Amino acid sequence: MIKVWFPASGSPGAMTRVGAALAAGGVLTLALAGCAGQVSRTGSAQPLTSVAAPVSDPQPSSAPTIHPKWRTCADEPTMQPQDGGNDAVPLAHFAGTFHPVAALLCREDTQRRTDGGTDAIAVEDRADDVAALIAALSLPDEPPPSLEPPTGDVPPEAGLICAADGYFTPRMVLLDGQGRWVRPRLPRDSCDKPRAEAAAALGELRWTRVSTRVLGEVESxxxxxxxxxxxxxxxxxxxxxxxxxxxxxxxxxxxxxxxxxxxxxxxxxxxxxxxxxxxxxxxxxxxxxxxxxxxxxxxxxxxxxxxxxxxxxxxxxxxxxxxxxxxxxxxxxxxxxxxxxxxxxxxxxxxxxxxxxxxxxxxxx
Incomplete structure (x- = not known):
């Protein structure tokens, strides 16, 4: 499993009292396909012997929507923990009509109380220096790998073999100067994973806490x-x-x-x-x-x-x-x-x- 961590405070923990696994540290995770349930351990994804076909995004039925003024993570149904990012749209679709000035991240974490116990919390973080992120999100998807084996003078690495793993899209929105928002899709590499530039830009953002909401007790x-x-x-x-x-x-x-x-x-x-x-x-x-x-x-x-x-x-x-x-x-x-x-x-x-x-x-x- 490959993890790209966003800088964030708090320590990860299992959310036993509130019945949900916590996505601690605001993490963009590349999780092995078929591995679900328990909180996973970190490990290396092993290449498969066949090429994994990229998964296409659902095509929007109409022009992408620029949502009205952002409220909070708690008030937006598409920003809840069970959200799979199906409403995310490539940033290029908004070119010329939407100009981001900030990013907001909705995530879960844990927080130690003064009495020694631990609570599960929902947090909203904001980053304002987003120029590098916008540039990375504006990149196109890379073409999928060729299904044909390399021949002749083509180097062996040209026949790229992709691991059959998926990833969890971060619950992130971009804001413009009017407070309007969009949900950007991360550009994909040739294996249908987030492009390295997007992952790197996310990891370099400096997040500031906007709000913290207690969800329940993890440890008394x-x-x-x-x-x-x-x-x-x-x-x-x-x-x-x-x-x-x-x-x-x-x-x-x-x-x-x-x-x-x-x-x-x-x-x-x-x-x-x-x-x-x-x-x-x-x-x-x-x-x-x-x-x-x-x-x-x-x-x-x-x-x-x-x-x-x-x-x-x-x-x-x-x-x-x-x-x-x-x-x-x-x-x-x-x-x-x-x-x-x-x-x-x-x-x-x-x-x-x-x-x-x-x-x-x-x-x-």
Whole structure:
């Protein structure tokens, strides 16, 4: 994946509470086709063995529109996060009728609060020194690569092979001196990607914050202070739905004096019937001296997991130096922990019935 970052403040983060992935840092992303869902990791796009046919832009049914006076990102439906840039028009279509003096960018980011928590925010940024950007946006599209293999004296690189990847168009508009606006399309290279000149011009813009709007909470102050994730999967229920192929013994647990973090979650009602329920942070702390030793003994005396179909309302995650342990605090009251090494050298999670005193050890003072 190739990323061209706009200069921006704030740090990227997963927008778990508001149910959307954040496009942190105002980024123009070239994302591998077919890779959707999770926030992606940075990597190199590998060339394919065949030529990717360019994707044509939908032709406007009438002359491009110069919109009336700009209001805000929040007030313009085409500037919302789910927008795919289908209304963007090549800047050349406005030549002679529209003269840009500034650019506005609508994007999402995260922002740390004074209490230590983090919010998802929608921001509007403005750049006024746009001469280089306008010049780059005015460039024509490059012709697509030839489908014919190079022959004769034509160098091998002439038979360009394009990676089958796409990109997300930045939610950007251009303003003229009257406050009117247009949505420009980025000129494409021969592989139907943004031309390097346009990407470079975008990266060099100096953005000034116009407005910031809080969308929702990503991480609570309590989760941040405890070191626990704000949202976590109920791995006991998930393992019960997809049990391990081999139910081995428990692996050796951490020493009695080990530092162990306890995170407690409440299962979200919206996902309680799913095979992978998500839990929202309730409380978290490092176990007091001596508590882990007692918890360890209770885990070690677990028995064979009983058949059960009652989802938990709460579960705990124990972060130990020898792997995480998950415990249902109600419902079936099972636990999932690392299994012992098998004869073939492999290991995996194993599911057990928790001892009756384990939930109390994890919820007591």
């Amino acid at each position: 102050a309590g989760a941040a202070a405890s070191g626990c994730d704000q949202v976590h999967t109920d791995m006991v229920w998930f393992t019960g739905v997809h049990p391990p192929g081999r139910q081995g013994d428990l692996a050796a647990l951490a020493d009695d004096a080990a530092s162990v973090r306890l995170c407690v979650y409440r299962v979200l009602a919206s996902g309680r019937d799913s095979e992978k329920p998500q839990g929202d942070f309730v409380s978290g702390r490092v176990l007091p001296p001596g508590r882990w030793a007692a918890v360890k003994r209770a885990v070690a005396t677990s028995g064979k997991a009983a058949a059960c179909t009652t989802p938990a309302n709460r579960f705990a995650r124990l972060e130990t130096p020898r792997g995480d342990i998950y415990v249902e605090l109600d419902g079936c009251r099972r636990l999932v922990a690392q299994g012992a090494l098998a004869a073939d050298g492999t290991s995996g999670d194993t599911i057990w019935q928790a001892s009756t005193d384990l939930p109390a050890l994890l919820t007591g003072p």
